[in-house]
Amino acid sequence: xxxxxxxxxxxxxxxxxxxxxxxxxxxxxxxxxxxxxxxxxxxxxxxxxxxxxxxxxxxxxxxxxxxxxxxxxxxxxxxxxxxxxxxxxxxxxxxxxxxxxxxxxxxxxxxxxxxxxxxxxxxxxxxxxxxxxxxxxxxxxxxxxxxxxxxxxxxxxxxxxxxxxxxxxxxxxxxxxxxxxxxxxxxxxxxxxxxxxxxxxxxxxxxxxxxxxxxxxxxxxxxxxxxxxxxxxxxxxxxxxxxxxxxxxxxxxxxxxxxxxxxxxxxxxxxxxxxxxxxxxxxxxxxxxxxxxxxxxxxxxxxxxxxxxxxxxxxxxxxxxxxxxxxxxxxxxxxxxxxxxxxxxxxxxxxxxxxxxxxxxxxxxxxxxxxxxxxxxxxxxxxxxxxxxxxxxxxxxxxxxxxxxxxxxxxxxxxxxxxxxxxxxxxxxxxxxxxxxxxxxxxxxxxxxxxxxxxxxxxxxxx
Amino acid sequence: xxxxxxxxxxxxxxxxxxxxxxxxxxxxxxxxxxxxxxxxxxxxxxxxxxxxxxxxxxxxxxxxxxxxxxxxxxxxxxxxxxxxxxxxxxxxxxxxxxxxxxxxxxxxxxxxxxxxxxxxxxxxxxxxxxxxxxxxxxxxxxxxxxxxxxxxxxxxxxxxxxxxxxxxxxxxxxxxxxxxxxxxxxxxxxxxxxxxxxxxxxxxx
Numbered sequence: 058x059x060x061x062x063x064x065x066x067x068x069x070x071x072x073x074x075x076x077x078x079x080x081x082x083x084x085x086x087x088x089x090x091x092x093x094x095x096x097x098x099x100x101x102x103x104x105x106x107x108x109x110x111x112x113x114x115x116x117x118x119x120x121x122x123x124x125x126x127x128x129x130x131x132x133x134x135x136x137x138x139x140x141x142x143x144x145x146x147x148x149x150x151x152x153x154x155x156x157x158x159x160x161x162x163x164x165x166x167x168x169x170x171x172x173x174x175x176x177x178x179x180x181x182x183x184x185x186x187x188x189x190x191x192x193x194x195x196x197x198x199x200x201x202x203x204x205x206x207x208x209x210x211x212x213x214x215x216x217x218x219x220x221x222x223x224x225x226x227x228x229x230x231x232x233x234x235x236x237x238x239x240x241x242x243x244x245x246x247x248x249x250x251x252x253x254x255x256x257x258x259x260x261x262x263x264x265x266x267x268x269x270x271x272x273x274x275x276x277x278x279x280x281x282x283x284x285x286x287x288x289x290x291x292x293x294x295x296x297x298x299x300x301x302x303x304x305x306x307x308x309x310x311x312x313x314x315x316x317x318x319x320x321x322x323x324x325x326x327x328x329x330x331x332x333x334x335x336x337x338x339x340x341x342x343x344x345x346x347x348x349x350x351x352x353x354x355x356x357x358x359x360x361x362x363x364x365x366x367x368x369x370x371x372x373x374x375x376x377x378x379x380x381x382x383x384x385x386x387x388x389x390x391x392x393x394x395x396x397x398x399x400x401x402x403x404x405x406x407x408x409x410x411x412x413x414x415x416x417x418x419x420x421x422x423x424x425x426x427x428x429x430x431x432x433x434x435x436x437x438x439x440x441x442x443x444x445x446x447x448x449x450x451x452x453x454x455x456x457x458x459x460x461x462x463x464x465x466x467x468x469x470x471x472x473x474x475x476x477x478x479x480x481x482x483x484x485x486x487x488x489x490x491x492x493x494x495x496x497x498x499x500x501x502x503x504x505x506x507x508x509x510x511x512x513x514x515x516x517x518x519x520x
Numbered sequence: 521x522x523x524x525x526x527x528x529x530x531x532x533x534x535x536x537x538x539x540x541x542x543x544x545x546x547x548x549x550x551x552x553x554x555x556x557x558x559x560x561x562x563x564x565x566x567x568x569x570x571x572x573x574x575x576x577x578x579x580x581x582x583x584x585x586x587x588x589x590x591x592x593x594x595x596x597x598x599x600x601x602x603x604x605x606x607x608x609x610x611x612x613x614x615x616x617x618x619x620x621x622x623x624x625x626x627x628x629x630x631x632x633x634x635x636x637x638x639x640x641x642x643x644x645x646x647x648x649x650x651x652x653x654x655x656x657x658x659x660x661x662x663x664x665x666x667x668x669x670x671x672x673x674x675x676x677x678x679x680x681x682x683x684x685x686x687x688x689x690x691x692x693x694x695x696x697x698x699x700x701x702x703x704x705x706x707x708x709x710x711x712x713x714x715x716x717x718x719x720x721x722x723x724x725x
Contacts, residue, residue: 073709074702078683082702084709094601096553105696122551136551143553187601187625203603203629204555205695213699215706217684251538252595255621285598287624349538369537369593465547486542486599488565 060324063292064258067198067321068220071181076217083218086180087114088210089166090153092144093121093467094185098207099147107212112152114214116175117144119158120165122467125430125457129158137468151211164433164459167191167401171275172435174304178293179319183210188401188483189288190281194274195301196293196321198258201282221287222330224257228265230338235517237411238273239403239481239500241265242280243343245335247353250367254286257331260323261291265337271300272405279402280483283350292322342516344388344479345498347376348487356503356515360386379487380495381475388513391497395478396427396454396508397490398501400464403481404432406439408501413445415505415519416452422511427454428470430462454508466490479507522634523692527662529589529616532579533652539592540599541626545608558608579612583656588612591652592619593645596637597626606633616662618669620645631685632695636662638669644677664690 061069073082090098095117102109109115122137123129130138141158148155156162162173167188170176178196183189185207192199206216226245245259259281266274274291281289298315341355351368354361362384364373377383382391398404398412409431421427429449431437437459440446446456463470464482466489472478474493481504485496499507502516509519549561563577570577578584590609596619597605606629609617616636630637640648648671652658660671664686668676688695699706 074705076684080682080684082699082705084706084713093550094603097555097603100554139553140551185601185603187599201601201625203601203606203625203632205603205629205632209696209699212696213703213706214710215699215702217695217698219682251598252621255595255624282599285595285623349540372537467547467550484540484542484599486540488546489542492546492548492565492568 060327062223062323062327062329063196063260063290063321064198064221064223067179067181070179070321073215079219080217081220082215083181084215085114085183085210087116087175087182088207089170089182089184089189090115090117090144090207091120091166091184091186092140094204095147095207096140096143097204098185098211099143099151101205101208102211109151109153109211111214115151115153115211116156116170117148117153118156118163118166118169119144120459121461121465123158123460124468125428125460125462125470161434164436165401165404165461167275167279168404168432168436171195171271172304172433174301177301177316177319178297179316179321183216187282188279190286191275191279191401193278193281193288193290194271195297196290198288198290200288221258222256224254224259224286225329225332226259226261227263227332227334228261228337229263229334230265230336230340232265232337233340235342235502235515235520236337236340237500237502238269238276240340240343241335241337242277242402243345243350243353243498244337244340245277246280246283246350247343247365248335249284249333249351250365251283251349251351252285253367254281254284257286259284259286259289260329261289262323266291267294270296270407272407275405276402280350283483293320342500342503344503344513345485346380346382346388347373348379348485349376350484350498352376353498354388356388356513358388360384360388389515391513392477393425393479393497393507393512394476395472396421396425396504397430397463397478397480397482398504399428399430399432399462400480400482401432401461402483403501404430404436406436408481409436409440409445410443412501412505413448415502415516416454416509417448419452419509421453421508424511425508427508428457428463429454430457431459433459463490466494479504479513523690524634524636525664525690527615527636528659529662530584530587530657530659531589531591531618531648531652532584532587533591533649534578535591535593535649535653537593538595538598541597541602541605541623542599544597544605545602550602550604555607558604559611561604562608562612587657588614589616589618589660590614591648592617594620596622597630598623601625601629603629603633606630606635610635618648631682634689636664636689638662638679638681640679647674
């Protein structure tokens with residue numbers, strides 16, 4: 058038997074039919090939906106007189122547009138209200154489980170689905186959101202799709218798809234103090250470039266990866282798409298099983314048994330289409346300072362005069378111009394206005410603990426506005442049990458309700474034109490966090506340290 | 521899905537690399553429950569900035585009025601999966617995008633909507649980029665059956681295209697119809713999985 062990769066094994070386990078030219082019909086075990094990319098999909102089904110084939114394989118949550126403070130808009134209050142109401146109506150009509158505005162499981166889709174035990178090794182999982190790659194941390198094949206494909210999966214529980222090529226990214230070395238999974242994720246994107254992994258699923262390998270807990274693995278897989286990859290995966294192991302054994306299935310009092318037959322792993326000697334090694338023994342806390350995540354550098358660096366791998370010079374100069382930055386300027390000390398701790402990249406309990414560890418007994422800079430947005434109601438409850446919200450509050454930060462919030466700025470949480478933010482999210486495209494907003498991407502540790510000083514800061518000075 | 525095989529379009533030379541879908545449709549325009557009304561969302565920030573500085577963003581240039589092909593650089597449509605980016609382009613209307621490469625999800629979304637994403641090799645891309653910058657509104661001829669793009673005075677240049685989508689576009693066949701035609705196979709797959717699961721449960725007891 059030819060040695061195969063994890064991706065190949067999951068793929069062949071889910072192929073329904075093989076077509077000429079390499080486009081297969083692929084069965085989808087789980088579809089996650091949210092209020093931004095599903096309305097048009099349900100409308101499409103209505104127009105065609107189609108019903109949802111497997112409501113029990115579909116879970117819905119409200120995350121992108123929901124406010125993190127104040128009242129939830131009603132249907133007629135605003136477009137956001139209409140979107141939330143549409144999801145409510147669509148899910149109810151189709152018999153789809155909805156973790157709606159008052160539900161205790163509600164949260165950012167890629168935070169709540171895994172913590173509620175929905176994502177398991179060997180599954181195919183889709184969602185109308187590119188950061189579905191996050192869920193590859195469980196050894197599942199999880200990828201983002203558009204609204205048309207959301208409709209296709211609702212109607213048939215399948216998609217037409219070509220198997221992606223595979224790129225092994227081997228992380229070598231060891232963690233230093235103050236360096237986190239987010240820093241590794243940023244370094245991978247920097248090293249590969251914005252389009253370095255196009256057409257590929259990244260499998261992250263090596264002892265460093267195997268030593269990470271599930272939340273750290275999710276952070277790394279989350280940002281695979283920023284290097285152009287279709288998704289990221291990490292082979293399941295004892296840590297995966299341990300995490301899942303603690304997750305009750307929604308509506309059930311006991312955990313579902315782990316299907317060990319689905320703990321697919323890449324065989325020794327399996328051939329990847331491409332490979333890269335990303336060494337981390339000298340890795341420092343990273344900051345993405347440009348208008349694409351790949352424009353990243355260590356916190357101790359100066360803004361480079363020339364762009365990194367695969368970034369065109371014109372793009373680079375335009376990015377510096379948009380960000381109001383000059384080559385040669387040290388990153389440390391760049392003044393900031395806002396700090397955002399949140400998003401599907403870094404809003405889990407370990408991320409909040411990391412930030413709280415730095416903010417304990419400290420006050421944020423008077424010129425800084427800081428939002429801490431837990432990734433889900435469950436994370437919020439856990440954080441409050443541990444008193445983290447009090448640490449944030451005493452420091453002068455705002456403790457909010459769960460949601461995507463300022464990552465995508467669709468719910469009123471946004472930057473004003475020209476404001477600089479340190480954000481634990483995954484994208485710093487022009488205007489992503491608000492028209493004219495300028496985003497530095499970083500880890501929760503770096504974000505917390507920067508909030509105290511009012512400028513980009515090395516978190517190791519605070520540890 | 522409308523049948524398409526031959527398109528004649530004039531080309532807008534945007535030429536940028538890494539145009540992400542936040543640029544194509546900023547998130548504030550995603551607050552719609554329909555696919556319609558996205559014409560003004562298209563490159564909204566770039567167009568607003570151009571207006572504010574008294575210039576014109578290239579897609580608004582009168583010289584390109586009625587042009588329905590966009591020439592971009594590398595990695596067009598990277599970033600967010602928002603299909604709104606494709607809908608907005610289609611509503612401009614743009615019917616063809618020629619680029620060195622595409623963001624994967626964008627490329628699939630485009631194919632689902634009959635917007636043709638055509639990857640050009642380096643040499644062809646360089647020639648077309650140079651000529652579209654020099655000459656007002658170059659016209660191209662795209663033949664999906666032959667998988668060629670032609671513009672005078674050049675002979676036809678071949679491009680590769682996903683065979684499944686090429687078939688759907690030429691025949692005017694919707695991908696969903698294709699999936700629905702596989703209902704028997706999907707039923708069989710689900711039955712097989714269920715019996716595997718039941719066999720495993722029996723083994724555990």
